Amino acid sequence: MTESYQLRTEKLTISFGGLVAVNEINFSLSPGEIVGIIGPNGAGKTTLINLLAGLYYPTSGRVIFNDEDISTRPAHERARLGIGRTFQLIHPLEDLSLIENVMNGFLFAQGMSLRHARDAAAEVCILLGLSDLDRPVSRLNILETKQMEIAKALATAPKVLFLDEIMAGLNSTETLTVIDTVKRIASEQGLGVGVVEHVMGVIRQLTERVVVLDGGRIIAAGPYAEISRDPQVVSAYLGEAHDAED
Amino acid sequence: MKPTRTTGSVIALWVFGVLGVFVAVLPLLAGPYAQAIGRSVLTYLILAVSWDMLIRSGQLSFGIAGFFGLGSYAAVMAGKWLGMAPILTLLLAGVVVALVAAAVGSVVLRLRGMYFAITTLALAEIFRIIIRNWNNFTGGPNGALLSGVIFGGNAAATYTLMLVLGVLAIAASEWFEHGKMHFALTAIRNNEVVAKSSGINIYRYLLIAFVITSAMQGVVGASYAQQFGFVTPESSFHMNYTLIPLALALFGGMYTSWGPVVGAVILGVLGEYLKLYIPYGHLIVYGLIIVLVLLLMPKGIVGLVRARMREVSHD
Numbered sequence: 001m002t003e004s005y006q007l008r009t010e011k012l013t014i015s016f017g018g019l020v021a022v023n024e025i026n027f028s029l030s031p032g033e034i035v036g037i038i039g040p041n042g043a044g045k046t047t048l049i050n051l052l053a054g055l056y057y058p059t060s061g062r063v064i065f066n067d068e069d070i071s072t073r074p075a076h077e078r079a080r081l082g083i084g085r086t087f088q089l090i091h092p093l094e095d096l097s098l099i100e101n102v103m104n105g106f107l108f109a110q111g112m113s114l115r116h117a118r119d120a121a122a123e124v125c126i127l128l129g130l131s132d133l134d135r136p137v138s139r140l141n142i143l144e145t146k147q148m149e150i151a152k153a154l155a156t157a158p159k160v161l162f163l164d165e166i167m168a169g170l171n172s173t174e175t176l177t178v179i180d181t182v183k184r185i186a187s188e189q190g191l192g193v194g195v196v197e198h199v200m201g202v203i204r205q206l207t208e209r210v211v212v213l214d215g216g217r218i219i220a221a222g223p224y225a226e227i228s229r230d231p232q233v234v235s236a237y238l239g240e241a242h243d244a245e246d
Numbered sequence: 247m248k249p250t251r252t253t254g255s256v257i258a259l260w261v262f263g264v265l266g267v268f269v270a271v272l273p274l275l276a277g278p279y280a281q282a283i284g285r286s287v288l289t290y291l292i293l294a295v296s297w298d299m300l301i302r303s304g305q306l307s308f309g310i311a312g313f314f315g316l317g318s319y320a321a322v323m324a325g326k327w328l329g330m331a332p333i334l335t336l337l338l339a340g341v342v343v344a345l346v347a348a349a350v351g352s353v354v355l356r357l358r359g360m361y362f363a364i365t366t367l368a369l370a371e372i373f374r375i376i377i378r379n380w381n382n383f384t385g386g387p388n389g390a391l392l393s394g395v396i397f398g399g400n401a402a403a404t405y406t407l408m409l410v411l412g413v414l415a416i417a418a419s420e421w422f423e424h425g426k427m428h429f430a431l432t433a434i435r436n437n438e439v440v441a442k443s444s445g446i447n448i449y450r451y452l453l454i455a456f457v458i459t460s461a462m463q464g465v466v467g468a469s470y471a472q473q474f475g476f477v478t479p480e481s482s483f484h485m486n487y488t489l490i491p492l493a494l495a496l497f498g499g500m501y502t503s504w505g506p507v508v509g510a511v512i513l514g515v516l517g518e519y520l521k522l523y524i525p526y527g528h529l530i531v532y533g534l535i536i537v538l539v540l541l542l543m544p545k546g547i548v549g550l551v552r553a554r555m556r557e558v559s560h561d
Contacts, residue, residue, distance in 0.1 A: 055439060075442035085443060093436040095501070100429065107429055109445025114426065156445055 005066045006030050007052065007083065007160045007192065012061035014051055021047040023216035024061065029160050029192040034183070036203040036224065037196045039213035040236060045196045046088055048213070049162045052194075053085045054078040065160075079109045084158025086149040088165045088196070092137035098148060099125060099133035105155025124151045128181060143174045147181070154185070160192040167202050175199070179206055200228070212236070254555065262504075269511065270412075273405055281405040285473070287514035288408040289466055292415040293491035294498070294506035296462040299422050300455050302501050304435035305355075306363045308488055310463050312370025315483035317343050317464025318471035319377055319384060325392045325472070327383075332396040333407075336468045343464025344457050351456040355449060370483060378479040389478030396472040404473055411469060415462055419503040422455070431455060493536050499546025508547050 008028035014021055022044045029035055037045050050056045052063060054075035063071045065081060073081070084105075093101050099121050106117035125133050128147040140148060146166055153161055163182065167175045179202060186193045197203050203210060203224060210227045212220040214236040220227055227233055273284035293310055300307050320342040321335035330338065354365045377384045384390060397403035422428060430451040433441035438448055467487075471477050491506070498509025513532065520528035543550045 053443060055442070075439075076445050076447045079443055079445035087440070087443075091437045091440050093433050093440060095432050095436055096429070104429055104433055104441070104444035104446065107426055107444075108447075152440075152444065156443070 005082070005159050007063075007065050009052070010062045010064065012048070012051060012058050012063060014047060014056055014059045020216050022051060025213075025216075025218055027211060027218070029194055031159070031190045031192050032186065033209065034186055034193045034195060034207045036207035036210040037194055037213065038198075038203060038210060043213040044216040045213055046164055047216075049085055049164055049194070049196065052162065053083055076108070079105070079156045082157060082159035083162075084153040084156045084160070085162040086153050086164055086166055088168070090145055090149055092140070092145060092148065094137055096137070097133070098130065098135050098137055098140065101137060101148060102151045102155050105152055105157070109156035121151070121155060124154050127185070129177070142169050143177070146170060146178060150178075150181070158191065160194065161186075162194040162196070164196045165198065166195075167197060167199055175202060182206065254558065258555070270409055274402055278401040281401040283515065283518045284405050285408045286518075287510055288412040289470055290490050290494055290514060291412055291507055291510035292466045293463060293487060294494040294510050295415045295419045295503070296459040297491050298495045298500055298502075298506045299419050300459045301495075302422065302428075302435060303431040303452055303455055304358075305452065305456070306359075307366045307459075308363050309366030309370045309460075310491055311483050311485055311487035312366070312373045313343050313347065313460040313463035314467035314470070314487045315370070315377070315477075315479075316346060316373050317467030318477045318482040320464065321468030322390050322392055322471050322477045323384065326390055332472045335472065336465050339468030340461045340465040344461040347457045347460035348453065351453050351460075355452045355456060367488075370488070374479050374483040387479060389476055389482075392472075392475040395475040396469070407469060411465065416503060416507060418458065418462065423503050427451070427455070495546075497536055497539050497546055499548035499550075502548050505546050505548040512547070
């Protein structure tokens with residue numbers, strides 16, 4: 001890869017009223033690496049993604065992408081720059097078919113014509129194992145919905161991709177399918193991937209590096225094996241006197 | 247990967263097309279009375295189509311009468327003060343209303359749902375009040391009169407003009423339904439956060455839709471004013487220009503090009519027919535039909551037909 005891009009934040013902070021949801025976070029994501037973002041409910045994981053994707057603007061601190069400060073760029077521009085994401089609560093566009101849902105990214109983030117977008121969307125859907133692409137989204141099962149969610153994000157031609165609890169609701173076989181897909185796509189396309197997940201097994205299998213949030217702050221960072229033994233992480237994330245593997 | 251049309255839908259398209267041309271040309275053969283009905287149907291048809299084009303983005307406008315009235319006044323003022331040819335005043339009205347819509351749109355399109363709806367309603371009222379009080383330019387409460395009407399009152403020519411405008415409106419609506427606009431507006435209606443994340447500039451698409459549909463309403467207002475040669479604040483901004491198109495689109499089916507067209511033709515012709523038999527009661531019957539349709543088939547006539555066709559093709 002000749003292109004070198006990196007997403008990083010400098011003391012990224014956002015507060016809602018008196019609540020500091022994300023507090024002076026320094027986070028970075030490089031091409032080809034898969035980083036886990038974990039922490040208890042309310043730790044600020046999704047808020048961090050929303051700040052990176054431009055749905056929120058920081059109270060202070062900066063978001064930097066390719067050496068450019070993008071802190072005040074709106075969400076649709078960040079999608080075009082190459083910051084893709086999926087949503088924790090999945091909202092398929094119910095009045096568009098499966099393939100039309102995926103076409104949006106090609107049409108608007110990449111500026112393709114309808115004809116090209118349709119072909120490109122079909123390709124991405126097939127890559128993810130989706131078929132019968134003209135179905136209304138109401139006919140998709142949970143696995144297909146998750147696959148479509150990833151396809152929608154890939155359609156924006158992301159350089160970094162955030163998956164927000166994409167495995168939630170999947171059984172173990174389906175989870176393995178999605179883990180394989182994510183690994184394959186990340187390495188093939190040289191994507192930087194940020195994975196928010198509650199299932200520790202997924203984090204262990206998927207990520208090289210883990211960032212642990214609690215109360216809006218990073219309390220630990222490092223390889224999974226190290227993190228899972230960190231007493232501070234164990235007590236914050238799982239309650240005291242528990243082992244992270246349980 | 248493109249969905250192929252079934253034989254059934256091709257036949258339906260042809261039947262619909264031939265029927266459409268027949269209905270459109272019929273008034274030209276049937277004489278001035280039919281042409282008058284046709285003009286009225288087309289007036290509301292274009293308003294209904296334009297309203298539907300905007301609601302595809304989820305934005306419910308109650309401001310049709312405002313842009314209709316503004317277009318009426320723009321045309322009559324251009325005729326009165328500049329002596330502009332009637333047909334050109336239609337164009338001018340479109341441009342004037344587009345500019346006004348762009349200016350107010352940049353503010354009101356930040357609002358959503360009920361707030362947007364109520365604000366558009368208030369806008370229409372603001373336009374009316376300004377015009378009513380701008381005595382030395384607009385003629386104030388008495389309105390203004392032109393020395394003549396468009397095409398010298400020739401019914402066939404006027405009907406043809408409305409027919410051309412109607413075809414243009416449907417073409418614009420089809421362009422919205424089959425182009426990128428369809429994807430942008432549907433995504434915005436379904437979920438704005440998801441739309442943004444796909445790279446859709448929500449504000450830009452909403453503004454384009456708002457300006458185009460408002461300009462359409464302005465041109466219809468201009469053509470209407472030119473047919474009768476006068477404007478008054480009360481008649482040109484009448485609430486009917488908002489309520490009737492809305493009812494027609496709901497009746498025919500929202501979010502499609504053909505729903506408002508079918509609604510306008512059926513209810514428009516039926517309304518005229520009922521007028522002959524129950525002179526003052528036709529509006530009650532009209533209202534009852536709309537209530538029944540909305541209760542029994544909430545997606546309108548076109549929605550129901552589409553659902554049936556889908557069922558048949560899946561059997």
